[in-house]
Amino acid sequence: MASIHAKLALLPDGWASDVRIGFKGRDIETVDAGIEAGPDDERHDVLLPAMSNLHSHAFQRGMAGLAETRGPTEDNFWSWRTVMYKFALSMNPDQMQAIAAQLYVEMLEAGFSRVGEFHYLHHDRDGRPYADIAEMAVRIVAAAEETGIGLTLLPVFYAHSNFGGLSPTDGQRRFVCNLDSFGRLLDGARHAASRLPGAATGIAPHSLRAVAPEELAALTKLSGEGPIHIHAAEQVKEVEDCISALHRRPVEWLLENAGVDGRWCLIHATHMTQEEARGLARSGAVAGLCPVTEANLGDGFFEAETYLANDGAFGVGSDSNVLIGIRDELRQLEYAQRLARRARNIVAVPGGSTGRRLFDGAIAGGAQALGGRSGLVAGAPADMMTLDRSAVPYVGADQILDHFIFANGIRVGSVWAGGRKLVDGGRHLRREEIAARFRRVMAELVTH
Incomplete structure (x- = not known):
């Protein structure tokens, strides 16, 4: 010993x-x-x-610092996404493994011991599956093995470009599966992860705009007892489009229709009403916050005060991986609240340490979101x-x-x-x- x-x-x-x-x-x-x-x-x-990093897109580490030039009009999340798609279309498996390994080294040096890899770069550059449909998932596992970081692999189901089952765009061709092909990919990812000691596998319906309601129901049956992660309410446009298509806001719809419980992690959940924040907290799910990325993309402010007042669980992730740091994510979470409310020490309980509240919450919520224990x-x-x-x-x-x-x-x-x-x-x-x-x-x- x-x-x-x-x-x-x-x-x-x-x-x-x-x-x-x-x-x-x-x-x-x-x-x-x-x-x-x-x-x-x-x-x-x-x-x-050590802490769990509950949300990462490893391939995006390669474009850190490369999307900070203003375009001819006002930049926003959607213009950034166009740049990201171009970068995603260029990468082969060897390159992605090298980028993921560098990222995981940086995570470990920051104090993250486990990563939730929200993995959706599945197919070859022309959009066709590799001979091993899970080839890119195998490379994520290899990068985790090289570096020693703990891994919860979250293969992403991505089928549509927007609500209403719209066909995917050409820029999304490397991400897209149907339910049958995703089942094979998930089997391959589980097999690859099973060879890595301590690894776990969950499932990640990308978002309500990329996954139709009937597909989400089928996916939750595939998840078994593993974690379920989904992007929700990151952008105002996403909320508006969801209301038009499903007559509910994203978090509201999920709480009413998806059986959200302690296995779930709603990534971002930025644009919630206070009632949604209370409902998400009561569900037992984890709010997967990525404060540095949310600031970098201009997403908005999470409803932290109401959510935490109702004992909501949260953890942090590095998402686009533009900057890797426990302290950076936790500091940005608190500072965003201070700017939104023009006050100080928002997250802390009365008389308590802000740093301790942030750290303890992220340790517990991160472990829950990735299906593990902490402490x-x-x-x-x-x-x-x-x-x-x-x-x-x-x-x-x-x-x-x-x-x-x-x-x-x-x-x-x-x-x-x-x-x-x-x-x-x-x-x-x-x-x-x-x-x-x-x-x-x-x-x-x-x-x-």
């Missing part, structure tokens, strides 16, 4: 001093507080549970991270997470995923070789 001793550790019931964590294989076996470090313990200052507790995966506060040794336990999220003095040190130490001194153990391949691939993509 390996063991870590921390001067401070964040346990489920709060900060504790002199904590020894014993772990064997992938899981934590023992947690003891108030105990002296032993001769064989690996010693650290601050130990936290420094016996039986949970040994997914852990250390913080280096040597630059600010005066910061005490009650302010550590506030400082980590909102200031600059505290950094991620080491990260374990499934009991394997993958990041040391803030750097992934395979960073150099994976980054070198990524640079070669990006040079190919941006010059063609």
Whole structure:
């Protein structure tokens, strides 16, 4: 059994001093507080549970920073999507695996130990399936295996360009399946993921605009007991189109018709009424928030105050992967609320730490959304991270997470995923070789 001793550790019931964590294989076996470090313990200052990144489109990491030039008219989500489609159409399996591996290195270095890969880049560049219909899912699994990150693979069903069953556009040709072909793809994805220790597979109907109601009903039957993730109410136009087609707002329609429960994660849920926010919270589902991407795309503000007041579960994801960071996502979540309401410390409970509320909520909700457990507790995966506060040794336990999220003095040190130490001194153990391949691939993509 390996063991870590921390001067401070964040346990489920709060900060504790002199904590020894014993772990064997992938899981934590023992947690003891108030105990002296032993001769064989690996010693650290601050130990936290690592976090789940509940929403990622790995291939989009390749276009980070490449869509920030203004077009001839006003830019918005839909003009960005056109750029994204062009990039998606250019990538072969080797290139996507290289980009995904680089992304997963960056996630681990940020303190994410598991990723929910909302995977919809399925087919060859001409739109025809590969000989192995799950070829691109196999590459996602390979990238996770290379880097060591935990994986919840979420194959995406995408059939239409908009509400009313409209035919997909040519730019969507790599994404599109019918129910029969998606069933085969899902089987292949499950088989690939089954070879990766600790991996899980769920299902991802892309959105109500891309999935007809009868298709959504069929898909939920395919999901088994796994997670179900869906984009919902990210954009005002999406809400307006949904009202025109289904006579309900997206979140409202899902709550009334889809049997939304604790297996579900509604990604973004940006444009909700207060009643929808209360209903989503009561459902037990997770709101999958991607604050950096939502800001980058100009999506809008999540109804956090009402949702959290009703004990709604939430987690964070990096979505378009324009920037990777736990602190960045959590800070942006709080700052968006401050700007919307012209107030401070919106997410915190009265008298409580904003950083702690953000971190605890995202740890619990992220694990739920990806079908796992979280926390420094016996039986949970040994997914852990250390913080280096040597630059600010005066910061005490009650302010550590506030400082980590909102200031600059505290950094991620080491990260374990499934009991394997993958990041040391803030750097992934395979960073150099994976980054070198990524640079070669990006040079190919941006010059063609």
